[in-house]
Amino acid sequence: MDDKILHTLEYRKILNKLMQYTQTGMGKLAAEALKPSGDFEGVKLLLQATDEAVNVDRLKGIPSFGGVSDIRPALKRASIGGMLGTAELLSVGNTIGGARRVKRFLAAMHEEEHIHMLYALSDLLSEQKHVEDAIRSCIDEDANVLDSASPELASIRRELRGGEARIREKLDSMVRSSSVAKMLQDQLVTIRGDRFVIPVKAEYRSHFGGIVHDQSGSGATLFIEPESIVAMNNKLRETRLREEREIEIILHRLTDMVGGIAEEMAYDVDILGQLDFIFAKARLAREMKATQPRMNDRGYLKLRKGRHPLIPAEQVVPLDVELGNQYSSIIVTGPNTGGKTVTLKTVGLLSLMSMSGLFVPAEEGSQMCVFDAIYADIGDEQSIEQSLSTFSSHMTNIISILKRMTPKSLILLDEVGAGTDPAEGSALAIAILEHIHRTECRMIATTHYSELKAYAYERKGVINASMEFDVQTLSPTYRLLIGVPGRSNAFAIAERLGLPGAILEHARGEVKEEDLRVEHMIASLEENRLTAEQERERAEVIRREAEEFRKRQQLELEKLESQRDKRLEKAEKDASEILGKARKEAEEIISDLRRLAMEEGASVKEHKLIEARRRLDEAEPAPRKKAVTRTTKAPRKLQPGDEVKLPSVNQKGYIVELSGTKEAVVQFGIMKMKVNVSDLEFLSSAPDQPAPALRKATTVKRTRDENIRSELDLRGANLEEAIMETDRFIDEAFLGNLGQIYIIHGKGTGVLRTGIQEYLRKHRHVKSYRLGNYNEGGAGVTVAELE
Numbered sequence: 001m002d003d004k005i006l007h008t009l010e011y012r013k014i015l016n017k018l019m020q021y022t023q024t025g026m027g028k029l030a031a032e033a034l035k036p037s038g039d040f041e042g043v044k045l046l047l048q049a050t051d052e053a054v055n056v057d058r059l060k061g062i063p064s065f066g067g068v069s070d071i072r073p074a075l076k077r078a079s080i081g082g083m084l085g086t087a088e089l090l091s092v093g094n095t096i097g098g099a100r101r102v103k104r105f106l107a108a109m110h111e112e113e114h115i116h117m118l119y120a121l122s123d124l125l126s127e128q129k130h131v132e133d134a135i136r137s138c139i140d141e142d143a144n145v146l147d148s149a150s151p152e153l154a155s156i157r158r159e160l161r162g163g164e165a166r167i168r169e170k171l172d173s174m175v176r177s178s179s180v181a182k183m184l185q186d187q188l189v190t191i192r193g194d195r196f197v198i199p200v201k202a203e204y205r206s207h208f209g210g211i212v213h214d215q216s217g218s219g220a221t222l223f224i225e226p227e228s229i230v231a232m233n234n235k236l237r238e239t240r241l242r243e244e245r246e247i248e249i250i251l252h253r254l255t256d257m258v259g260g261i262a263e264e265m266a267y268d269v270d271i272l273g274q275l276d277f278i279f280a281k282a283r284l285a286r287e288m289k290a291t292q293p294r295m296n297d298r299g300y301l302k303l304r305k306g307r308h309p310l311i312p313a314e315q316v317v318p319l320d321v322e323l324g325n326q327y328s329s330i331i332v333t334g335p336n337t338g339g340k341t342v343t344l345k346t347v348g349l350l351s352l353m354s355m356s357g358l359f360v361p362a363e364e365g366s367q368m369c370v371f372d373a374i375y376a377d378i379g380d381e382q383s384i385e386q387s388l389s390t391f392s393s394h395m396t397n398i399i400s401i402l403k404r405m406t407p408k409s410l411i412l413l414d415e416v417g418a419g420t421d422p423a424e425g426s427a428l429a430i431a432i433l434e435h436i437h438r439t440e441c442r443m444i445a446t447t448h449y450s451e452l453k454a455y456a457y458e459r460k461g462v463i464n465a466s467m468e469f470d471v472q473t474l475s476p477t478y479r480l481l482i483g484v485p486g487r488s489n490a491f492a493i494a495e496r497l498g499l500p501g502a503i504l505e506h507a508r509g510e511v512k513e514e515d516l517r518v519e520h521m522i523a524s525l526e527e528n529r530l531t532a533e534q535e536r537e538r539a540e541v542i543r544r545e546a547e548e549f550r551k552r553q554q555l556e557l558e559k560l561e562s563q564r565d566k567r568l569e570k571a572e573k574d575a576s577e578i579l580g581k582a583r584k585e586a587e588e589i590i591s592d593l594r595r596l597a598m599e600e601g602a603s604v605k606e607h608k609l610i611e612a613r614r615r616l617d618e619a620e621p622a623p624r625k626k627a628v629t630r631t632t633k634a635p636r637k638l639q640p641g642d643e644v645k646l647p648s649v650n651q652k653g654y655i656v657e658l659s660g661t662k663e664a665v666v667q668f669g670i671m672k673m674k675v676n677v678s679d680l681e682f683l684s685s686a687p688d689q690p691a692p693a694l695r696k697a698t699t700v701k702r703t704r705d706e707n708i709r710s711e712l713d714l715r716g717a718n719l720e721e722a723i724m725e726t727d728r729f730i731d732e733a734f735l736g737n738l739g740q741i742y743i744i745h746g747k748g749t750g751v752l753r754t755g756i757q758e759y760l761r762k763h764r765h766v767k768s769y770r771l772g773n774y775n776e777g778g779a780g781v782t783v784a785e786l787e
Contacts, residue, residue, distance in 0.1 A: 001036045001352070001373065008376050009348040013310055014358070021280040021287075023065040026273025031280060036355035040297040040370045045117070046357025051292050052115040053282035054359070056106075059113060062279050063105040067094035068272050071265065079262040083248070084255045086143040092258050092265070093135035096128045099268050102275060118278065124271055126264045131257050138250055145247050153246045156239060163236040167196045167229050174198065174226065183208055185221040194240065195233045197223040281358055289313075290359035293368040299408065299442050300324040301351070301369050306362040308346040309353070317478035319346050324369065327463040329433065329443040331456040333485050334466045339478035340446040341378060343467070344412045347444060348376055351410060369410075371442070375401040376412040391419030398432060405441055413445040426451040437462060453485040638664060643683040646675060652683065711742035719755040726756060727763075734765045734786055742772070743782045753782065760784055
């Protein structure tokens with residue numbers, strides 16, 4: 001991409017912003033060298049990496065590159081045998097540690113959110129912890145060699161500390177003595193050139209032996225090494241030289257280790273720089289509130305609420321523009337200071353950013369194109385040095401563009417044809433635009449010439465646009481209006497500013513008739529546009545209100561459903577409690593019936609059975625009343641022998657006798673009940689047969705009760721008890737509408753089995769009986785079939 005274009009579109013300012021978010025020198029260099037790419041697949045990969053970094057930043061924040069630095073010069077020197085200093089070795093160790101932290105951070109992040117590119121890049125980082133540990137065991141955070149770096153160094157430093165202590169002790173005793181103290185400027189011990197000295201007044205130099213190492217600026221104080229400690233200082237100096245040689249040995253050893261991994265570490269440094277650069281792009285996207293554009297290579301561009309990234313957010317006006325679908329060229333007309341140039345720069349700069357793998361400050365769904373090049377002629381290019389006028393400068397630039405452009409280029413022209421005679425300038429502008437349009441590249445051009453409005457109307461694939469201007473406030477709104485050419489608004493502005501009407505009328509008379517028609521047409525279009533926008537805004541308000549109403553209704557519905565569910569749950573709970581109570585009562589009733597049968601033999605008193613049935617009826621939960629449609633029939637007086645039904649227990653029976661006009665005794669199976677006549681439903685008249693036919697009616701069975709058992713266990717009972725239980729059990733099974741029952745009597749001596757089967761042979765409700773099959777209990781069980 002041409003550097004001049006990058007400068008014109010202020011691309012360098014974006015890079016400066018990007019560099020502020022880098023954490024390493026390598027990342028800063030990568031940001032500084034960033035340039036747009038014309039490789040479609042390459043741009044997609046760059047944006048994918050930025051998108052992954054944005055997701056990481058959103059979920060966990062940016063990884064820290066603390067301690068990582070550009071150690072490549074040190075690595076190069078170590079690889080050729082040079083010795084690294086303690087600060088350089090410390091930087092190597094810190095970089096190794098920083099790389100390990102970044103690698104682990106991204107590996108952990110990859111397990112939560114797939115970041116394939118960043119993970120693959122970080123996975124290439126080598127693990128050099130052994131070198132890091134070696135460096136940290138020898139050099140502290142202040143780049144000083146530790147005593148523990150080697151046993152020899154530890155021994156030398158113990159000797160040094162001991163020698164220094166002895167010298168200080170000797171000198172301290174001297175400065176405290178009264179004979180020496182009067183000759184000292186200050187009673188203290190200091191160091192000059194690694195030698196311990198004391199400050200002596202100059203007038204006592206002849207009285208004080210020793211070596212002078214320094215004097216004060218005034219010459220009043222001499223720093224003298226007493227003769228008594230010269231030998232001690234010399235020995236201390238020799239020990240320090242031994243320390244330096246040992247330190248050099250340690251540094252050479254560490255440098256050799258670094259030199260052995262120099263190639264791998266240089267590669268690691270490059271990767272760390274790339275990762276830092278990618279995360280800097282993510283932080284820039286967050287700062288700009290930018291989104292990932294959808295890229296294409298077919299020349300289609302669609303910006304939704306695009307913002308110029310260098311204009312403060314509170315001042316910038318979002319831009320909506322589409323190019324490359326129904327039209328490939330846009331001609332923007334209108335007065336100066338309306339925002340035409342900003343529009344060109346916004347489209348150009350956002351295109352450059354997307355082609356560099358950067359997110360663009362626009363809404364989701366924006367689409368950008370990978371162009372092979374972007375050419376722009378924007379601003380005043382007048383050059384005093386080259387003695388070129390504004391027009392000449394523009395023409396030189398445009399000619400260069402015409403030579404290099406291709407169908408896959410984006411052309412941005414500001415005030416095309418300006419700077420010369422209007423008639424010639426407009427004709428030249430139309431010719432240039434027509435030539436560019438025929439090349440089929442994408443173009444946005446701005447102009448003052450009215451003739452270009454008509455050109456855009458007549459040319460297929462070219463559309464007019466303008467920057468909106470508010471005549472009431474005499475100020476531009478900076479909104480781009482696609483499909484509406486710009487108006488000069490000169491007369492309207494002059495009239496609002498108070499220009500006399502006569503002058504305005506004279507001016508209007510000087511305007512050509514075709515120009516007036518164009519202005520009227522534009523005014524009509526703008527009026528229609530404003531009306532359509534108002535209608536759209538009203539429709540949007542109605543849509544929002546409908547959406548709000550729908551949400552409220554949805555909330556009310558959910559609330560009602562919740563209340564319904566709670567009530568149903570409570571009803572089910574209450575019903576369950578009632579049912580449980582009814583079952584418990586039924587069990588008590590059945591238990592009473594059994595006890596009565598045991599006490600009174602097989603014969604149960606009629607009134608006791610009726611009372612037990614009444615309790616059972618009362619224990620049953622009353623069903624909810626439902627509206628029942630009944631066929632109206634003429635009332636009929638019931639007679640003995642009539643077949644009737646008692647709905648409350650869902651049983652059929654025959655009237656045995658009538659007790660007055662209100663009550664009747666009804667035979668239900670083997671039971672008789674006294675029932676209110678009004679509770680009975682008539683089914684059929686008494687048959688014209690003798691009484692035994694009524695006995696046959698006793699075979700009518702009631703609906704099977706789910707609680708009736710199908711087997712009876714008599715093991716351990718004597719024959720008399722067994723027959724009594726069997727009789728009661730058969731009655732219950734018969735009333736429960738069971739077709740087959742199982743009587744368990746066991747094998748034993750066979751007495752119980754023989755007695756039971758003899759009883760079954762004579763029982764009126766037993767159709768047949770047999771011994772159980774192998775899987776039914778064999779000879780220990782008798783299976784009876786009931787009628």
